[in-house]
Amino acid sequence: MRKLQKIAHSNDLHISTAGAFSDSDEPRDIEYKELSNVEFMKKQRPLLYTPSHLYIEDDESELQFNFCNNPFCKWYGQPQIRYSFFKYKPSRYKLDDGGTRIKCNEIPEDMSYGVVLGNRTETVSNWSVAEEIKRLITINTVVPFEKEYNFHRPDCAAEGQTPFTHRTGFYNRGKSTGNATKYQCKVCKKITNVLPKQNENFSYNQKRNDILLRFAKAITSRTPVKRVCEQLEIGSQTYYEKLEWLYKKCLEFLDRHETQALKKLDFDQLWLNTDFLIYNLNNIRQRGKGKRLGDEGLDRKLQTSLISSGDLKTGYIFRADIAYDFTRTLDEVESDTIQYHCDHTYSFLRKNERLKYPYCPQPPTKKDEQTEAEYYFELQEFELRKQYVEGSHTKTIYTALAHYWLIRRMLNVKEWFFVSDDDSNLQNAIFRVFSKNFLDGYANYFVCQTDKSLDLEEAGKVFYKGRIALRKWGKANGYSEEESYESLGLKKLKEDLIGHDFYKMVSQRDREYPIRGHNPIMHTLPDKDEGHRRVDCITDLRHLRTDDLADLIFQVNSRTINNFFQVIRRRVSILERPLVTARGEGKSYIYANYNPKYAQYITTILRTFYNFCWVTKVNGQLQTPAQRLGITDKQFTIKDIIYFC
Incomplete structure (x- = not known):
């Protein structure tokens, strides 16, 4: 019998992180007061390539993501090295742009294969990546409710x-x-x-247990919060309590039917389709924090990101993470600033660099180059943010790094294939987290883009014209009129690839090396709502035969993640597209939520229902994504998840 569960807090889990600085460092405390901010930072430069440590139970992981992220560059995925036996003792990388980027150095004496492209890679805080991983693990974990007797x-x-x-x-x-x-x-x-066990008292410590099924269906049917409260005759507080309770039940269900099942599954290949969904957050002040003159700075619609990844073949969504930390308060950021002197520290060494407000402004020290006026301006903005919903937006690159690190840890995959649009943040994160897989030749990346300037009607016209042209091409080349569009599309793609080159070549030491050519190929069989689909290879696939490359490119699409995002927009009122105002003057985000915590809750609930309860037809079979992935052999109902124990 299972014990009663609760959503985990960071203190409930044996997860900790360690960065470049210890909790108590007296020499740094002295230097902080005596040195200027520039001198203080310069002393920390050698720590740029120091890995952070993430401890999960008895498992220790080293995280170091500050290296070249260009897969065509000679130094891609390579650690920093100083060539002490060469003239001038050069290093692979040098710090650039005030510590925000590292630049690849050409080392003429190094005769190993490859070309140095002078790539400039944005630095990240390894410690902060570890903190973001810790956050995502914590909010997606339930633990037994323990009580002292x-x-x-x-x-x-x-x-x-x-x-x-x-x-x-x-x-x-x-x-x-x-x-x-x-x-x-x-x-x-x-x-x-x-305390009773779950099967002894399902409704322990909760009221209105009878509305749970209707509540679950309402919140995933695009019903706004107020309408749900009216229909079920509950207050807003009960609404959010039920939402959190349902989120907890989904986490319990996923722990048994997803996490445990995926541990037993091995994939020879996995096509991972991934993208960001952007929605606008209603930025509302906390109760009692009225607006004052000059406080207009934060009264705007704040963009919030959701990153999600799924299996391109089965449609199974592995993760969906909101780039917002609702577990960390700005008071804790202030405490870390004082302890680790984050205001005078390079961004790549800060514990909270992942947050929009990574440190709390501190009074200038005696040799500080910051003026009192600049300090008070920064402090005013920081204090103003405290008046709004607790928590802080996280930078998308950090949420993406944590997202992919957890996916890699969750799945046993031999060969990875990544598909996304041409988003630099996604590419940056994937090329860092999966650097070993790319270097070993067990990962490839395709960019898939459509013409979003076309409306649905225009895309449909282009689609039908393309089908007619494809049939004419088949007839002109002697293929039967009975041949399917899929077969014709693949054959035409093979022909198109013969004269197509995805790469440019650069010469060095009488040898030629490939780099990305930004030369996508038109897919021969786009979907009806796409019009055109362009596919680009951004990793080196020149070793493949044309037929094999065509087989891979023909599979590239973004249906998995587009379908999931479409379901989110249509079924979740707080994440739907903006409405046109009654006066027709602009967009209204009236249904957007105030606290992204609830967006995380409802997205996880929807993902659970989407994967395990809702069937779609693929190859003539009605199945759930979980059935197609092979982690279950049955279609669950929402009732199964709600009353799971």
């Missing part, structure tokens, strides 16, 4: 005994009204209630 009165002779260890020392006094077992000490006669 006192089974004895003061000075009882049986002190220390419990009914779990000394059953004969207690009477069983039946059940309480909440179906909790009651034990009575035989010595002091104290009666104590013990």
Whole structure:
């Protein structure tokens, strides 16, 4: 029997991180006061390539993502090295742009294969990546609800005994009204209630248990919060309590039917389709924090990102993460700033660099180059942010790095194929997290883009014209009119690839090396709502035969993630597209939520239903994505998830 569960807090899990600085560093404390901010930062430069440590239970991981992220560059995925035996002792990388980027150095004496492209890679804080991974693990984990019991009165002779260890020392006094077992000490006669198991009291510590199924269907049917409250005759507080409770039940369900099942599954190949969904957050002040003159700076619609990744073949969505940390307060950021002197530290060494407000402005030290006026301006903005919903937006690159690191840890895959649009943040994160896979030749990346300037009607016309042209091409080349569009499309793609080159060539030392050519090829069989689909290879696939390359490119599409995002927009009111105002003057985000925490909750709920409950037809079979992936052999219902125990 399963114990009652609760959503984990960071203190409930054995997860910790360690960065470049210790919790107590007296020499740095002295230097912070005596040196200028520039001198203080310069002393920390050698720590740029120091890995952070992430401890999950008994497992330790080293994280170091500051290296070249261009897969065509000679130094891609390589650690920093100083060539002490060469003239001038050059290094692979040098710090550039005030510490925000590293630049690849050409080392003429190094005769190994490859060409140095002078790539400039944005630096990241390894420590902050570890903190973001810790956050995503914590908010997606449930732990048993543990309660401390006192089974004895003061000075009882049986002190220390419990009914779990000394059953004969207690009477069983039946059940309480909440179906909790009651034990009575035989010595002091104290009666104590013990928490029931899940199957003993499903509705423990919650009211209106009867509305759960209707509530689950309403929130995933594009019903706004107010309408749900009206229909179910509940208050807004009950609404959010039920939302959190349903989120917890989905996490319990996923732990058994997703996490445990995927551990037993091995993939020879996996096509991972990924993208960002952007929505606007209603930025509302906390109660009692009224607007004052000059406080207009944050009163705007803030963009919030959701990153999601799924299997291109089965449509299964592995993760969906909101780039917002609702577990970290700005008071904690201020405490870390004072402890680690983050205001005078390079961005790549800060613990909270992943957050929009990575440090709290501190009074200038005696040699600080910052003026008092600049300090007060920064402090005013920081303090103003405290008046809004707790938490902070996270930078998309950090959420993406944590997202992919957890996917790699979750899945056993031999060969990876990545498909996304031409998003630099996604490419940056994938090329860093999966650098070893790319270097070993077990990862490839395709960019898939469509012409978004076309409306649906125009895209449909282009689609039909393309089908007619494809059939004419087949007839002109002697193919049967009975041949399917898929077969014709693949044959035409093979022909188109013969004269197509995805790469440019650069010469060095009488050898030629490929680089990305930004020369996509037109897919021969786009979808009806796309019009055109362009595919580009951004990793080196020149070793493949034309037929094999065509087979890969023909599979490239973005249907998996587009379908999921379309379901989100259509079914979740807080994430739907903006409405046109009644006066027709602009867009209204009236249904957008105030706290992204609830966007994380409802997205996870929707992802669970989407993967395990809702069927779609693929190759003539009606199945759920989880069935097609092979982690279950049945279609679950929403009731199965709600009453899972």
